[in-house]
Amino acid sequence: MSSTAFGILKSGYVARNTLVHHLDGRTKFLFFLWISLFNYIFYDLYVTIASFAVVTLLAYVARIQRFVATVLLIIVLPILLLGVGIIGGPFGFAHNKTPIAAMQLFGLTIGLYLEGTVYVSVWTSRLAVTITAAILAYVTTHPSDLAAIMLKSRVPYKFAYAFLATIQLIPILTNEISTIYQAQVSRGLNVQTKLIDRFKSIVVLMIPLTLGAINQTQIRAIALESRGFSAPVKKVMLRDPKLKASDYSVMLIMILMTGVFIYLILTRGLVPFMVGIEYVRPGG
Amino acid sequence: MTSETKATGPTVVERPAGFAILQIVLIPVIAALNYVTGVIINILKLPLFMDTWATMFGTVVAGVWVGAAGGFLYNIIMAFTLWGLPAWVWGFINVYIAIITWVFWRIGWVTVKSPAKLVTAGILVGVTNVVPVTIISWGVFGLMPTYAGTAWIYAAVLASTNDTLSASVVSSIVAEIPDKLISLILAAVVASRMPARFTLRPPKA
Numbered sequence: 001m002s003s004t005a006f007g008i009l010k011s012g013y014v015a016r017n018t019l020v021h022h023l024d025g026r027t028k029f030l031f032f033l034w035i036s037l038f039n040y041i042f043y044d045l046y047v048t049i050a051s052f053a054v055v056t057l058l059a060y061v062a063r064i065q066r067f068v069a070t071v072l073l074i075i076v077l078p079i080l081l082l083g084v085g086i087i088g089g090p091f092g093f094a095h096n097k098t099p100i101a102a103m104q105l106f107g108l109t110i111g112l113y114l115e116g117t118v119y120v121s122v123w124t125s126r127l128a129v130t131i132t133a134a135i136l137a138y139v140t141t142h143p144s145d146l147a148a149i150m151l152k153s154r155v156p157y158k159f160a161y162a163f164l165a166t167i168q169l170i171p172i173l174t175n176e177i178s179t180i181y182q183a184q185v186s187r188g189l190n191v192q193t194k195l196i197d198r199f200k201s202i203v204v205l206m207i208p209l210t211l212g213a214i215n216q217t218q219i220r221a222i223a224l225e226s227r228g229f230s231a232p233v234k235k236v237m238l239r240d241p242k243l244k245a246s247d248y249s250v251m252l253i254m255i256l257m258t259g260v261f262i263y264l265i266l267t268r269g270l271v272p273f274m275v276g277i278e279y280v281r282p283g284g
Numbered sequence: 285m286t287s288e289t290k291a292t293g294p295t296v297v298e299r300p301a302g303f304a305i306l307q308i309v310l311i312p313v314i315a316a317l318n319y320v321t322g323v324i325i326n327i328l329k330l331p332l333f334m335d336t337w338a339t340m341f342g343t344v345v346a347g348v349w350v351g352a353a354g355g356f357l358y359n360i361i362m363a364f365t366l367w368g369l370p371a372w373v374w375g376f377i378n379v380y381i382a383i384i385t386w387v388f389w390r391i392g393w394v395t396v397k398s399p400a401k402l403v404t405a406g407i408l409v410g411v412t413n414v415v416p417v418t419i420i421s422w423g424v425f426g427l428m429p430t431y432a433g434t435a436w437i438y439a440a441v442l443a444s445t446n447d448t449l450s451a452s453v454v455s456s457i458v459a460e461i462p463d464k465l466i467s468l469i470l471a472a473v474v475a476s477r478m479p480a481r482f483t484l485r486p487p488k489a
Contacts, residue, residue, distance in 0.1 A: 083428045086439045092446040123426040134364055158308050162353070165312035166319075166361055173320045181327060191328050198328045199466065203473055205324050210341065210474050213313045221309045230305055282426040282448065 014139045019246070020062035021140045025149045027247040028137035034254050036130040038261050043280070045118055046273040048125035055132040062140050068132050076128045083120030088112050095119070095280050119280050143167065148237045157235050165220075173213060180208050307350045314342035314354025315361060318378075331433045332463045336381045340471035343385045344394055345478060352382035373420050380416050384409050385468065394468065396476045406465030413464055414456045418449070427452040434459045 015021075020028070039051055059068040087093045093116040102111030141149075143164060150160040184204055185191075191201060224230075264272045271279050317338035325334055336355060343351030355378025363372035388394050388409070393401040421427055427448040429438040434455040442451040 078432060079425075079428065079430050082430070082432060082435050086429050086435060086442065087448070091439045091443045093442065093448065094446045119426065120428060123428055127425075138364055162308065162311045162315070162357055163360070165309070166315040166357055169312050169316035170319050170361075173316045174323055177320055177323055181324075195330075198330055201328055202324060202330075202334075202466075202470060206321075206337075206470060207474055207477050209320070210317060210338075211478065213317060214310075214345075214478065217306060217309045217313055221305045224309065225305055282422045 013142050014062075014064055014067070016063050016140070018062050018140075020058055020136065022244075022246065023140075023250065024241050024243050024247045025137070025141040025145045026153070026241075026243070027250050028141060029149075031250065031254065032130075032133040032137045034258070035133050038258075039126045039129045041261075041265070041270065042272070043122055043270050044272055044274050045122050045125065048122060048129060051129045052125055052132070055129055055136060058136055059132055062136060064135065064139055067139060068135055071131060071135060072128055075131060076124055079127065080120065080124040083124060084112070084117055087120050088117035093119070095278070115277070115280065118274070118277050142239075144239045145241050148239045148241050151235065151237055152241075161224075161229070169213075173209065176212060177205065177209050180205055307346050310342060310346050310350055311354045311357060314338045314351065315358040317341070318355065318358040319361070332466060333459075334463060334467050334470070336378055336464065337467035337470045339378045339381050340385045340394075340468055341474055343382045344389050344471055344475045348382050348386035351385065352379045355379065355382055373424060377413065377416050377420065380413065381409065381464070384412065385471070388468075394472050394475075396472050402469060402472055403465065406468035407461055409468055410461035410464035411457070413460050414453060417456045417460060418453050421452050421456070422449075429455065431455070431459060 035051055035055065039048055042048070056065070056068070059065045088096075089112060090110050093113070095115040096113035098114040100112045100114050100117060104110075147160055147164050150163065151157060181189075184201075189201055189204060191198060269279075271277060315338075318335045321334050321337060325332060335358070339351045339355030339358075341351075342354045356375035359375035359378055360372055362374075385394060388405040392398070393405040395402065418427075421430070429435045429451075437458050438451045438455040441454045442448060445451065
């Protein structure tokens with residue numbers, strides 16, 4: 001995972017004044033779950049591309065399209081290229097029958113096949129849709145709202161604490177590892193060396209980082225206790241997010257589209273629009 | 285987050301919360317350590333993931349449920365941010381890693397004092413981990429190659445068997461064994477360097 005991808009979690013909430021930001025966090029997470037579910041039910045490149053167009057448009061509306069593009073380039077593009085090259089290529093994917101492009105080289109047929117390429121495209125499009133929807137929900141929801149939503153959804157407050165504390169700790173520990181790395185380099189750590197020596201370098205970076213984090217754990221535990229974290233009383237929230245008319249509108253659209261999807265499944269199956277492509281199960 | 289006092293009677297503390305709260309606070313630390321390991325792997329340009337070593341470490345120093353919860357939380361965070369929803373199921377890998385690490389720790393194999401046992405435990409963790417990895421890869425990634433480091437192995441096995449399942453299993457074995465072996469060694473080494481005053485297990489009665 002590249003440092004650019006880490007930047008997204010380091011930055012966390014992206015403050016903008018957009019329609020997507022004004023939606024309640026529950027609506028956005030519900031949308032994330034909903035679109036992910038239907039993308040994994042259908043085996044149809046047209047459906048996943050249409051879903052991807054919708055989430056990309058929303059990312060553009062929320063003005064986080066750069067974030068989304070960066071993550072997709074880092075995570076999804078390599079999987080797509082690997083998959084098309086191997087499964088869509090001449091490496092023996094059992095369902096490959098229809099060549100898209102082929103050439104003869106030393107008596108061997110080398111090319112791309114329709115079935116394998118579609119298979120990889122469907123699976124990577126599914127990933128692209130769920131990742132974009134996840135980023136959309138995460139970076140447009142304020143962390144305080146996130147905590148309030150979790151507690152309102154009856155998530156145990158200890159889990160809600162752990163979730164939010166992790167999001168806060170990641171940038172802190174990332175900065176600390178940078179400091180530790182610079183200190184170790186100044187003491188002679190060489191990261192441009194043999195593989196075995198680089199493995200040994202993990203230990204000299206991890207020990208100070210981990211012991212520092214454990215030390216802070218004890219301080220954090222005292223601080224939490226001083227605020228009555230484990231006191232057997234009802235917890236109250238500083239923010240109280242409420243569903244608005246725009247949230248109900250989005251939910252209504254999701255309900256209507258669910259009806260459309262169910263109709264498509266009942267009348268046209270799980271491959272409603274792709275013609276001449278069979279449903280391929282993984283490993284099948 | 286603030287709290288309001290109960291209207292009825294004084295607060296009664298039924299059991300000491302000291303270690304319980306320490307363990308809860310440790311869960312996000314484990315999740316964040318798993319995450320930050322990615323930064324180090326990136327800096328050192330190593331061909332491994334190593335995003336379960338902190339799960340193993342948490343299990344060794346604070347118990348199986350702390351390691352499992354920290355590892356699972358790491359995957360939840362990743363699923364809700366960078367990996368997309370289906371990736372939350374990788375959390376079960378971390379739960380499995382915590383359980384199997386705890387088993388080996390209980391029988392005394394996760395210790396730097398017995399390198400042979402530690403290496404054997406690491407290899408066994410890697411080999412057995414192939415099963416849940418393959419199940420998840422089937423459901424989430426359609427048994428596609430997702431890791432460039434082992435893609436050539438995947439291609440070679442697929443070319444000789446025409447079977448994506450075999451290709452996925454073999455490439456997982458090649459990736460998982462060194463990854464889990466080095467992760468377990470790292471967890472044992474870091475745990476051995478922890479001062480006694482940082483103990484995270486409640487004292488035995």
